[in-house]
Amino acid sequence: MKLQIKNLDKTILVQEGESILDALRRERIEIRSSCGGYASCSDCIVKILSNPKLINCVTFDEKKLLGNVFHITKERLACQVKDFSPENLDDPSIEIEIVNLD
Ligand code: FES
Numbered sequence: 001m002k003l004q005i006k007n008l009d010k011t012i013l014v015q016e017g018e019s020i021l022d023a024l025r026r027e028r029i030e031i032r033s034s035c036g037g038y039a040s041c042s043d044c045i046v047k048i049l050s051n052p053k054l055i056n057c058v059t060f061d062e063k064k065l066l067g068n069v070f071h072i073t074k075e076r077l078a079c080q081v082k083d084f085s086p087e088n089l090d091d092p093s094i095e096i097e098i099v100n101l102d
Pocket of ligand 1: 021032034035037038039041042043079
């Protein structure tokens with residue numbers, strides 16, 4: 001899945017099974033993550049700007065940290081978001097904005 005990062009004007013790929021946080025790290029894009037990706041710090045918040053149906057549903061751990069308000073804030077934890085696009089989709093892509101850029 002393509003990941004367009006609006007506030008960096010960059011596009012990267014998220015591989016199957018990989019979280020957005022891991023894809024950003026692989027591409028050496030710095031994003032805060034003091035818990036190391038275990039859904040306990042809320043540093044890695046990203047806003048999902050398009051195609052939320054192409055990613056996994058909000059997890060229990062995200063609801064504990066962010067509340068059950070994704071439909072309003074469009075915020076998710078990059079460490080918990082994974083590609084959930086159907087295999088038969090040509091060129092799946094979502095757009096995000098990183099909230100805590102260093
Ligand atoms: S890295 Fe800490 S919540 Fe995602």
